[in-house]
Amino acid sequence: MDLSAINPILLLASLMVAATPILLAAIGELVVERAGVLNLGVEGMMITGAICGFAVAVGTGSPWLGFMGAALGGALLSLLFGVLTQYLLSNQVATGLALTLFGLGLSALMGQGYIGIKAPAFPDIHIPLLGDIPVIGPIVFQHDPLVYVGLLLTGGVWWFLHKTRGGLILRAVGENHDAAHALGYKVIKVRMLAIAFGGACAGLGGAYLSLVRVPQWTEGMTAGAGWIALAIVVFAGWKPWRLLLGAYLFGGVTVLQLNLQAAGLAIPVEYLSMSPYLATIVVLVIMSAGRAPGSLGRIFHASR
Amino acid sequence: MVASLGMPALAQDKTKVGFVFVGPVGDGGWTYEHNQGRLALEAEFGDAVETVFVESVPEGPDAERVMTQMALGGADLIFTTSFGYMDQTMNIAAKFPDVKFEHATGFKRADNVSTYSARFYEGRAVQGHIAGSMTKSNIVGYIGSFPIPEVIRGINSAYLHAKKVNPDVEFKIVWAYTWFDPAKEAEAATVLIEQGADVILQHTDSTAPQAAAQAAGNVITFGQASDMAEFGPTPRVSSIIDNWAPYYIARTKAVMDGTWTSTDTWDGIGAGMVGIGEITDAVPAEVKASAEALRDQIAAGDYHPFIGPINKQDGSAWLADGETADDGTLAGMNFYVEGIVGDIPQ
Numbered sequence: 001m002d003l004s005a006i007n008p009i010l011l012l013a014s015l016m017v018a019a020t021p022i023l024l025a026a027i028g029e030l031v032v033e034r035a036g037v038l039n040l041g042v043e044g045m046m047i048t049g050a051i052c053g054f055a056v057a058v059g060t061g062s063p064w065l066g067f068m069g070a071a072l073g074g075a076l077l078s079l080l081f082g083v084l085t086q087y088l089l090s091n092q093v094a095t096g097l098a099l100t101l102f103g104l105g106l107s108a109l110m111g112q113g114y115i116g117i118k119a120p121a122f123p124d125i126h127i128p129l130l131g132d133i134p135v136i137g138p139i140v141f142q143h144d145p146l147v148y149v150g151l152l153l154t155g156g157v158w159w160f161l162h163k164t165r166g167g168l169i170l171r172a173v174g175e176n177h178d179a180a181h182a183l184g185y186k187v188i189k190v191r192m193l194a195i196a197f198g199g200a201c202a203g204l205g206g207a208y209l210s211l212v213r214v215p216q217w218t219e220g221m222t223a224g225a226g227w228i229a230l231a232i233v234v235f236a237g238w239k240p241w242r243l244l245l246g247a248y249l250f251g252g253v254t255v256l257q258l259n260l261q262a263a264g265l266a267i268p269v270e271y272l273s274m275s276p277y278l279a280t281i282v283v284l285v286i287m288s289a290g291r292a293p294g295s296l297g298r299i300f301h302a303s304r
Numbered sequence: 305m306v307a308s309l310g311m312p313a314l315a316q317d318k319t320k321v322g323f324v325f326v327g328p329v330g331d332g333g334w335t336y337e338h339n340q341g342r343l344a345l346e347a348e349f350g351d352a353v354e355t356v357f358v359e360s361v362p363e364g365p366d367a368e369r370v371m372t373q374m375a376l377g378g379a380d381l382i383f384t385t386s387f388g389y390m391d392q393t394m395n396i397a398a399k400f401p402d403v404k405f406e407h408a409t410g411f412k413r414a415d416n417v418s419t420y421s422a423r424f425y426e427g428r429a430v431q432g433h434i435a436g437s438m439t440k441s442n443i444v445g446y447i448g449s450f451p452i453p454e455v456i457r458g459i460n461s462a463y464l465h466a467k468k469v470n471p472d473v474e475f476k477i478v479w480a481y482t483w484f485d486p487a488k489e490a491e492a493a494t495v496l497i498e499q500g501a502d503v504i505l506q507h508t509d510s511t512a513p514q515a516a517a518q519a520a521g522n523v524i525t526f527g528q529a530s531d532m533a534e535f536g537p538t539p540r541v542s543s544i545i546d547n548w549a550p551y552y553i554a555r556t557k558a559v560m561d562g563t564w565t566s567t568d569t570w571d572g573i574g575a576g577m578v579g580i581g582e583i584t585d586a587v588p589a590e591v592k593a594s595a596e597a598l599r600d601q602i603a604a605g606d607y608h609p610f611i612g613p614i615n616k617q618d619g620s621a622w623l624a625d626g627e628t629a630d631d632g633t634l635a636g637m638n639f640y641v642e643g644i645v646g647d648i649p650q
Contacts, residue, residue: 006499007498007499010498011498014491014494014495014498018491021487108328108330111330112330115330115332116332116511116534117534118515118534209486209487213487213490214486214487214490214512214515215515215519216486216511216512216515218328218330218331218332218484218486218510218511218512219328219329219330219331219360220327220328220360220484221486221487221510222487223482223484223485223486223487223488225487254488254491255491255495258478258491258492258495259495259498259499261477261478261479262445262476262477262478262495262496262499263476263499264476264645264646268649268650269451269479269481269649270481270649273479273481
């Protein structure tokens with residue numbers, strides 16, 4: 001074993017990159033669930049975002065337009081879920097699962113012409129001054145812009161939920177939709193907006209895989225990241241900062257276990273492979289999970 | 305015997321051939337090449353055959369369901385194209401004695417189950433030769449999928465031939481525990497590069513490690529299962545190409561003629577089942593020439609990649625001077641050769 005082969009600075013830096021797709025998808029789903037809607041279609045929206053983003057980026061040559069296309073694609077797919085569950089009152093669990101299967105199939109179809117094509121480069125930005133600080137600079141301030149978008153979104157969601165009137169309304173709708181309705185708030189409108197936001201975030205997360213992390217299009221490339229995002233929302237107790245911790249923890253242990261393997265650590269690989277899941281669950285459970293929003297997953301109809 | 309009895313009825317309608325794939329046909333690697341074989345089959349026989357396939361079938365109970373459905377749907381011949389389908393193939397073959405099964409890379413056979421595989425380790429020898437010659441950091445990263453004989457054989461073969469040209473070479477091996485997960489494969493490649501590797505060999509199916517190497521710069525890779533030429537001239541400097549088409553055509557023909565019998569096929573570079581993709585100009589001319597000479601020697605049968613003296617990892621003797629490995633040992637290989645650091649996960 002040669003632990004000196006592991007560079008802690010590179011390890012911490014790649015942790016932030018590995019966590020970003022999950023963080024983006026999870027922060028969107030957190031808002032959706034705080035509004036009282038359980039959308040299990042995160043995986044489907046992610047993979048759709050991955051191909052939409054890839055297709056737009058290849059078509060226009062601009063990764064930024066690609067990310068916008070990804071957000072749009074994810075949001076459109078999520079609105080399908082929104083119409084089915086909010087207006088046609090279908091079961092949220094079944095519809096969400098169907099959305100995942102639909103998204104996987106749709107993305108495979110859309111991606112037919114994009115196999116083996118390279119994405120336009122999306123360079124890391126080297127933040128002046130801050131990026132030159134020893135140790136901290138390379139870890140925190142020399143990433144691609146989407147890493148910071150993820151962090152800003154997390155802070156923004158926290159601020160919105162806890163410091164603004166709109167956030168209060170959204171939480172009221174999620175806690176007790178009948179009471180919110182009685183107060184005159186438009187339950188379905190609020191939820192549709194939350195669902196679209198969740199879809200856009202999941203789309204961004206997927207595009208981060210296809211445009212930055214991998215970067216290319218392959219069918220089924222999200223490989224379960226959406227399910228991990230869903231789990232992290234629950235284990236983080238629907239709280240944005242804990243969700244950030246959970247995503248970084250998961251990303252960190254994933255990268256660490258590969259590093260330990262490459263360094264030749266004498267722990268059986270099977271234990272290392274399961275460690276990211278185990279570590280994330282244990283830490284977030286110990287921190288005691290929060291309470292689920294009161295109306296989570298329940299169907300709302302004004303006449304009932 | 306069974307085949308000849310069934311033939312008169314079968315001859316009147318199309319021969320139906322089923323394929324069970326472990327990944328998506330668009331993975332750009334392993335499954336992609338099997339699907340190319342399937343398309344070649346359709347092109348060869350036209351209306352006389354009908355092919356069906358199911359992609360991304362997990363290596364578990366689901367595979368049995370897929371095979372059962374194919375058999376009930378009238379398939380005459382079913383190719384199951386991943387090691388992890390072995391027991392499932394045996395189970396379903398026992399239930400459908402009139403259907404022929406062909407299991408890739410496995411070692412269990414029955415009257416209606418054949419096995420076929422390619423001697424990828426021959427291609428790995430050429431890769432190891434180039435890797436050992438070209439590495440400057442003397443660290444070669446290897447992304448393994450699952451610790452099965454097929455993968456271990458590849459690691460051993462690549463290591464032996466890298467060591468031959470570069471005694472200081474060291475292999476860092478990471479097990480991904482997946483055949484196909486682009487994000488994880490990219491991460492594994494990045495980690496290996498961060499730990500000093502300037503050559504990445506992969507035994508997983510996506511092109512993600514190629515993209516990661518390209519982003520890092522100054523790292524070379526090899527196409528796996530498929531040519532992956534879109535990543536040339538660097539990082540991809542050569543590749544192992546699986547060419548299943550001739551085998552699929554021959555076996556389907558055998559079913560049509562009623563001459564199909566249970567066989568064990570294991571072909572290499574010589575028979576054309578393993579192809580070595582073009583070695584690009586990023587490789588120095590003399591290395592390219594010696595690599596091609598090695599390839600031609602193997603193809604002609606003049607050289608066996610596992611030729612003694614070779615010791616096992618623990619230092620015990622395996623092959624004496626001049627002795628070559630027998631197929632039985634190779635098929636069940638579960639040990640590293642001397643010099644590789646680390647344990648095989650059990």
